[in-house]
Amino acid sequence: MNAIETQSLSKDYAVGFWKRQLRPAVKSLNLTVNLGETFGFLGPNGAGKTTTLKMLMGIIFPSAGSATILGKDCLDPAVKQKIGFLPEQPYFYDYLSAPELLEYYAQLSGVAPAGRKDRIAELLARVGLADVGNKQLRKFSKGMLQRVGIAQAIIHDPEVIFLDEPMSGLDPLGRYEIRELIQSLKDAGKTIFFSTHILSDAEALCDRVAVIHKGELRGVGVVNDLRSATAEKSEVIWQGAEALAAVAKYAADSHVTGDTVRATVSTQELDLVLERLRQQRARLVSVTPLHGTLEEYFLAKTAEEAVRA
Amino acid sequence: MISRLSAIALNTFREAVRDRVLYNLIVFALLLVAGAPLLGQISIDIERLVLVNVGLSAISLFGVVIAIFIGIGLVSKEIEKKTLYTILARPVRRWEFIVGKSSGLLMTLAANTALMTAGFYAALLIDQRHLGRADAGLLIAVYFSALQFLMMTAITLLFSTFSTSIFSAVFAFSLFVIGTFSEDLRNFAALAHGITKWFSTGAAYIVPNFASLNVIAQVGHEQPIGGRLIFFNTLYAVLYSAAVTAGAVLIFERRNLK
Numbered sequence: 001m002n003a004i005e006t007q008s009l010s011k012d013y014a015v016g017f018w019k020r021q022l023r024p025a026v027k028s029l030n031l032t033v034n035l036g037e038t039f040g041f042l043g044p045n046g047a048g049k050t051t052t053l054k055m056l057m058g059i060i061f062p063s064a065g066s067a068t069i070l071g072k073d074c075l076d077p078a079v080k081q082k083i084g085f086l087p088e089q090p091y092f093y094d095y096l097s098a099p100e101l102l103e104y105y106a107q108l109s110g111v112a113p114a115g116r117k118d119r120i121a122e123l124l125a126r127v128g129l130a131d132v133g134n135k136q137l138r139k140f141s142k143g144m145l146q147r148v149g150i151a152q153a154i155i156h157d158p159e160v161i162f163l164d165e166p167m168s169g170l171d172p173l174g175r176y177e178i179r180e181l182i183q184s185l186k187d188a189g190k191t192i193f194f195s196t197h198i199l200s201d202a203e204a205l206c207d208r209v210a211v212i213h214k215g216e217l218r219g220v221g222v223v224n225d226l227r228s229a230t231a232e233k234s235e236v237i238w239q240g241a242e243a244l245a246a247v248a249k250y251a252a253d254s255h256v257t258g259d260t261v262r263a264t265v266s267t268q269e270l271d272l273v274l275e276r277l278r279q280q281r282a283r284l285v286s287v288t289p290l291h292g293t294l295e296e297y298f299l300a301k302t303a304e305e306a307v308r309a
Numbered sequence: 310m311i312s313r314l315s316a317i318a319l320n321t322f323r324e325a326v327r328d329r330v331l332y333n334l335i336v337f338a339l340l341l342v343a344g345a346p347l348l349g350q351i352s353i354d355i356e357r358l359v360l361v362n363v364g365l366s367a368i369s370l371f372g373v374v375i376a377i378f379i380g381i382g383l384v385s386k387e388i389e390k391k392t393l394y395t396i397l398a399r400p401v402r403r404w405e406f407i408v409g410k411s412s413g414l415l416m417t418l419a420a421n422t423a424l425m426t427a428g429f430y431a432a433l434l435i436d437q438r439h440l441g442r443a444d445a446g447l448l449i450a451v452y453f454s455a456l457q458f459l460m461m462t463a464i465t466l467l468f469s470t471f472s473t474s475i476f477s478a479v480f481a482f483s484l485f486v487i488g489t490f491s492e493d494l495r496n497f498a499a500l501a502h503g504i505t506k507w508f509s510t511g512a513a514y515i516v517p518n519f520a521s522l523n524v525i526a527q528v529g530h531e532q533p534i535g536g537r538l539i540f541f542n543t544l545y546a547v548l549y550s551a552a553v554t555a556g557a558v559l560i561f562e563r564r565n566l567k
Binding site: 057059078084087090091093107109110156 | 312313316317323324327328390391392393395396397398399400402563565566567
């Protein structure tokens with residue numbers, strides 16, 4: 001059983017004065033998230049990330065396609081008992097205190113009254129809000145609200161947690177704290193699906209990521225594989241400085257230290273370079289593919305349309 | 310289900326209770342009720358009648374104002390502020406949310422009506438030095454006002470499910486005014502001919518009949534209110550509110566919450 005699965009999930013918004021024009025926000029999305037996985041949903045602003053999350057949460061209805069969570073339709077109330085959700089830039093009832101808010105959400109999520117208070121106290125301590133007392137949420141900073149948001153998302157100990165831009169708008173310390181919280185949920189074996197446009201966070205936390213742009217899925221895979229996919233260069237180290245002349249035109253960047261040469265060559269020309277070095281009787285020390293960053297992959301995927309055009 | 314409904318209702322009640330604007334309205338209404346004896350003193354021989362008319366009208370009018378003021382934001386504010394997102398991501402059905410919010414507003418109105426009625430009877434006691442059997446009959450007018458609040462809550466909630474707060478307020482208040490003069494609409498329908506008769510008859514049955522819920526003049530003159538009227542008014546208000554709330558649920562069940 002997959003944690004999350006979407007099949008041709010699509011959403012069109014009616015636009016214009018007479019609402020007769022359809023603007024696609026998500027186009028036939030097919031996605032699978034495994035149990036226990038931390039899955040990053042990447043895309044620039046307006047890519048369709050939040051629309052997808054809203055469909056999964058039953059806040060909006062798909063124009064076509066379907067989605068299942070833990071093997072059941074995503075609108076099934078039994079499923080909602082097992083999921084937690086933190087919306088983008090969450091706004092909570094600001095006349096409530098943090099314990100009151102969590103009590104309310106615990107009631108709605110069916111958390112048994114016995115032990116509810118202990119659970120709330122434990123969660124507030126876990127998100128670093130143990131000493132907020134009965135201060136109303138309207139007096140909370142953005143970082144504090146985000147932490148309350150995480151607490152409400154996990155008050156009922158869900159199996160799958162959806163986080164929409166959890167680090168958005170936070171200062172470096174706030175981002176670090178939220179990242180640590182997500183890491184602790186990951187360590188506890190929870191399935192985490194989070195959308196973000198902050199790639200370093202996805203790189204640090206995710207097992208797999210998907211890139212969505214203009215409503216279309218542009219790529220999905222294991223973070224390391226995706227980074228390697230952008231690695232179009234390799235570093236070659238050999239002994240025999242005199243061989244450099246034979247491959248100089250393929251080496252974009254080369255450094256000679258004594259008799260050892262370190263050069264960067266295009267992966268496409270790697271075989272040719274190695275053959276020339278063999279002919280020159282140079283002694284090969286190492287060949288290392290240079291890993292790209294997730295950012296390079298992301299930029300490559302989001303720029304594909306421009307290239308096609 | 311019951312725990313979810315009661316949680317939503319209690320939270321709605323708590324929101325209203327912590328809203329300063331509500332207190333402004335209540336204080337203003339209580340001042341009006343408390344000031345009624347002064348009006349009575351300048352009305353020779355009809356002190357009680359003036360006090361009853363002003364007091365009961367204040368309870369009715371301010372209840373309606375509070376029902377509209379809070380009701381218009383019940384759903385639309387939750388959508389605008391996106392607080393609804395974290396509710397619907399939980400095992401809460403959309404109809405439960407609507408019914409819970411409606412119950413919360415009714416609890417608020419019940420508390421407000423009880424408070425204002427207590428203030429009204431206190432003013433009556435100060436003015437008359439005692440409370441008689443006829444004064445107990447005034448509670449029927451308060452009860453009919455409460456039925457009016459029940460209907461107004463359903464109406465404002467209906468508008469709140471598909472419109473912004475401002476438009477909801479305009480629609481709800483317009484319907485309240487039309488409903489207050491619903492007897493005139495029925496009389497017009499009886500006199501009209503052709504398509505105008507069909508149209509006005511249909512409109513007369515659709516708009517809420519608030520005229521039959523206004524017995525302030527009768528109780529002020531100590532005229533008895535029959536049990537039959539109480540029964541049918543109750544039945545009418547409950548059925549009308551249930552139908553309008555069902556409409557609100559139908560709209561909300563299908564709504565995409567952008």
